[in-house]
Amino acid sequence: MSADTPRRIIVLRHARADWPNQVADHERPLADRGRLQAAEAGQWLVDSGINPDHVLCSSALRTRETWKLVAHELPKRHRRAVFEERVYEASPGQIIEVLQETPDDTADLLLVGHNPGVLGLTQVLAGDHGDTDALNRLRLNGFPTGAIAVLSFAGSWKGVEPGVAKLDSYHTLPE
Template identity: 70%
Template sequence: MSVNASRRIIVLRHAKADWPEVNDHERPLADRGRHQAPAAGRWLTDSGINPDYVLCSSSVRTRETWKLAAHELPKRARRTVFEDRIYDATAGEIIEVLQETPDEFVDVLLVGHNPGVQNLSEVLAGDGSIRDELAQLRQGGFPTAGIVVLTFEGTWKDVEPGVARLVSYFAPPQD
């Protein structure tokens, strides 16, 4: 694989979480979230996206989201990393994690939290982004179990603000 390959960053916000009497990191998915996460996985499958590398926040709700979404994919990712640094991370901190991705991987799915995932998507989206999708993200926000797909050319070390093109935006029903 050429290091200057076309690559995708698929950003998935965790599905709707419950609010039990636990610390934030340990919050599980709500019933609605357990329906949203498989829908996100089906959207990925229907869109022809099957990530080969997954970076997932270590929180309970992101892990549950990924497990339920992954069950809908035609094949397993080659590697999944549960990363503490994605929890409560800024866009800049997430970019640093993405830059550590081995160049053998082409499609990286990042499962994280707002506001970090929305800020990341907006920061990475350059001038070549599809205007309707970028406008939807900016106006509608990044809903639970929402997905943004960004593409860029280069190595993972090249990930920086404005380098990518936002090409898809998925917002599942929120009821």
């Protein structure tokens, strides 16, 4: 792929998690509603024609469970999934550093992460660029569980930096 290849970053916040007693935050599982949300998010990706070829997922249990349920909805296709500790509790800048390590043959990357990192990342990458309605809804709604933002940019993954992308779409699921 060349330096001006169109690429997409699909940002997905994990689905609704449970809060069991005496379970460390990193090991919190999905709630029943979260399992439904994750399947709905996967179906939205299918309906939108999005089938990522690379997945970057936080190592937390709720993100791994979200990815597993999303993947079940997607057309069967080999995709790389990396469960990355650095995405857990990461700032937008830290996530950008991880995104810059994405293999060059990746066109569509799905990031499964947490707030406030995924909201901040989406805002930092897109700024005021993209679909006006999607930008306004993002500002109004923030990034609730199961929300999805689709950003596009042209260039290499090493060139991912603030303001490089535009927000193409933004979707939220019923809480």
